[in-house]
Amino acid sequence: MKNDDVIENKNDYDCEEEEDDDDEIEKAHLLNVLKSFQGYGLMQLRQVAKWEESYTHIAPDILNVLGTSLDDHIQKLKFATGMNQQFLDFLIYPHLPKSTSEPERVIPTEWNGGKVRSTLLQFMREWSKEGESERNQSFPLIFKAIDEYLPLSLQDTVNDIHSSSSLTDSSKQDEGTYRPKILVPGAGLGRLCFDLAMRGYSVEGNEFSYFMLIGSNAVLNRMICAFSEDATDYEKKQDAGISEDQVGWKNWTIYPFIHNAANQVSWENMLRTVAIPDVHCTKFPDNWSLSMIAGEFLQVYLPQPESFDGIVTHFFIDTANNITEYIRCIYSTLKKGGYWINYGPLLYHYTDIDGELSVELPLGEVLKVAKYFGFEMLSHSTHSSTYCADHNSLMSTRYTSHFLVFRRPK
Template structure:
């Protein structure tokens, strides 16, 4: 809350409170922003010829009704989005006048409420906390969790903390809506901290954290695009979350600590150095503006002998300062003082088969990301995994 104070630092788009207000305004504006998109589709439909429209308005298609139904489903999604915004306002003590003034200033500056980031955050409920998301989670989580179990068997005792060994401290930066952190904590014997920078993800997580009842939330996550749908029923179908098995993880959210803010900044104090036994970078490394700052932070935060687990693609984002190939990342981490260890076969196949050195310990597996299980397209990566130990 101290970092969120408006008088802390320079007031601009990088200020934590500015980003928080932008996210709350985005969730609060979900209905209008998405109905504007449907109106754009209606406007495009006007150009279709009269005789062609007779075909499209037949009972078999009824295109106009399809768009009207999307309006109705947007209203349903907006109930969730509005609730997220209201909860964030309450949680962070943001008043209505402050939020209204911010939204007005943004509109006058020609910066509309964010639509895409809100949609993406809502879809992470599917990825992290629904039954449908298991096809994305399970293979990747199996790699990471089994690796942890192999590294720290003395911490595990049938899912309960083993009193003979202190809990290992685990940090998961770029945690999204937090599911991986809860899965690690559920193993027993691990004290878990998750970290997230996106205020859209944080607002969605904070809402779920406070409303964790099984099957209590409904979302129509696929209505933001008309592409790649086998049927209109698939396009419009609801997803319910959290699933019962997911909700069991959320019985006591206080068991997992969320630290908000930039990974390289919020853990920058000298007191954080050597604080963690394990750092798990899951779909995270390629989000860096400066990849070397990420690697430096991972190394500094680990205690001597601590372990770094990575699984993810190398899809560099907007404006990265440096973009390394996989083999370059491995060489750099070795030079920093990491030693790569053997991975379980569940983590995929060797990316550099036949290499007897560190590259031979890197494994690749197909990892689905953010896709629609019934869609006509699939988004996936050959995610790269390794486990490295910091020199004693």
Template sequence: MMDDEVFMSEHGHDLMESETGSSSAMPEEVLEQNALTSTLNSMIVYGKAAHHNLTAPRREALTKLSRMHRTLLEPFYSDYLLSIDRAIDVNSQFMTLVAQIGANNFEAPQERQEWQGATSIQVDHTKSTLKQLYRDWSMQGKSERDVAYRPVIEALNDLFEINKRSETHVLIPGAGLGRLAYDIAQEGYISQANEFSYHMLLTSDFVINHTQTKNQYQLFPFIHSFSHNTSAKNQLQAVQIPDICPSENAGLIRGAFSFTAGSFTDVYGPKDDDAGSGMKNMWNAIVTVFFIDTAHNLLDYIDTISYALCDASDGEGYWINYGPLLYHFEDDLSNRGDLKSDSNLSIELPLDKLVHVIETAGFVFLRLETKLKTTYASDPQAMGSWIYDCVFWVARKRKPGEVYESFVDRV
């Protein structure tokens, strides 16, 4: 059964780096509060920022055209921008509601004067969150979800018989808005999502715990780009969320579902003082989808996965992965050229070397497929989109003394 509230456990307290940057001069609790409140602010100021950055400069540009050019564009262009403004307002009302409920649930200071201001990067994250809602919680995003999520779920179901799933613990780090973890619970597993970003945590909390009916909210996820649009109508297409209402279906879910907040390595990995995290050998399967390339040091992720998976003698410590190798911090290292801060660290490996490292770390690859093409939160009607060549694998934690042949040597 799904808990009444699935955001009950916050094991980790390292949520600030990706949102606001870290500072050793400030206490951790202050940094965390700043990260939370600046994210909340970015949701609340989204509408004002979007009007300012999207429609206001285009109206200004229209006034600078020659009379003949303005005549060619009007009245279409002004009506077009007015429609964008109305869509911004709809999005803004939703994000403000998410922020209001999130401020209460995540215990932000009641006085907004105490909140940290929002950066332009965080407002961009709010815009991205709207597209993530399209991907994870709308019917229109199902076809894109299925490309990545279905192979993972099918691989899980091949590994674990249906009568054992109620005792099978599956961890999904980098869970985003939680849809994959929710769908895994629907298959009967004990599913736990883990997420680092406050944008994702606040929004997934709202969708999972505070939506009341299917298709309750309308959003316009594609209004923020004026490029690659086949029509104004397509740019202004609306989606409804959630396509499945978790609170409505709470009594119907076959497995168990929970959500933790914090850094994957901090919450689930080994500790420097050898005290452990309480997560050692706990998980029968760990599922990573569009996640492993988010690491500063990918080897830390591998260590954490190995630590958290069930002991290999049980034969049920599986790592299922789907995604690209778009290393998120490569540009930080390349552009800054120094390592004065750990936040500049970036370790990137090509796939063959990554497979070798994973095998050396104690895994045996059962399946490995490459060049699986997919998009991510992409408008299927757009004239251009980023297409990823993804890798999909199923690996098992190696048993002590087990002899194996490297997967790289087998292909």
């Protein structure tokens, strides 16, 4: 099922006037995100120019030692910036207002510029072979728990969670079988959702960030595996009369590590490429069931009680302004007898942002809140993990992530 068919915005508003105002705000925000993607190249070239100027302060005898490597490095950085910009332009093309003129590109704000750089790193983590080692820190644990607690095609187990009257068409495979319905909030670029759906589950991803929604829309609808035969003739799959730069199933090579010159072991490390995607996202089985819902988690799912057999939160619960409300919503949204599977640290993303609420509880208190709402904890383990890390860098941040499985009683 293609994202173009299923991406929805489920934010509800109290009255028509408020809805019109919010729609205009939402459109302005989307346009701002699109302009941030378009302005990436200008932002990065400004950084490259800053590095280039700093090298002019190196003493002449040292410059002789370095030879032409500095000039070569600067030129390669400029080329890499251009390649990244082409990729970002590909991501946003379907979402731009129709125009025949070249877009006016402006340097994005520091915040939005950081989001664009993070999007490139997120593609590395989720959709490349290089990111497989990070995915393997958590994905196998999640898959094992899902297989154990929400197995496919075991009707006796499923009947403990819901009655047959709750079955939906998207959750049925054959007579007497059922695909548990799983929600993945904070879905990012959609890889965890994709992998769960490919395992046979009925999966709904939820994402609030337009940076992530635009990226996931492209990778799930308009890209082919970088390592398949189709990668050499994708133009045959394009719509007639539309140039390959604008639309078409395509694979890409990006440079996600060029944004930081600190802690680099070599110029080559900074400039190494990543091929995406590493799997065929546009080829899926007949029983495929994946949807992506745009919207803020609480607004979308508080009005949907007892809707999912399982909820998987992966590096997500610490993105809340108020983590206790996330737990309340997770409990409410699960069916009775359903399972909550969580993996990640407690970074608390709003902790340093002025004007933003940030309820920050230690893990022990989080577990007390989960117990208060009624969750039964079935398992708890800790695991060392990284997130969007450059594993060739001289510095990396490691988290002690907690893997937790809860059950909502019947």
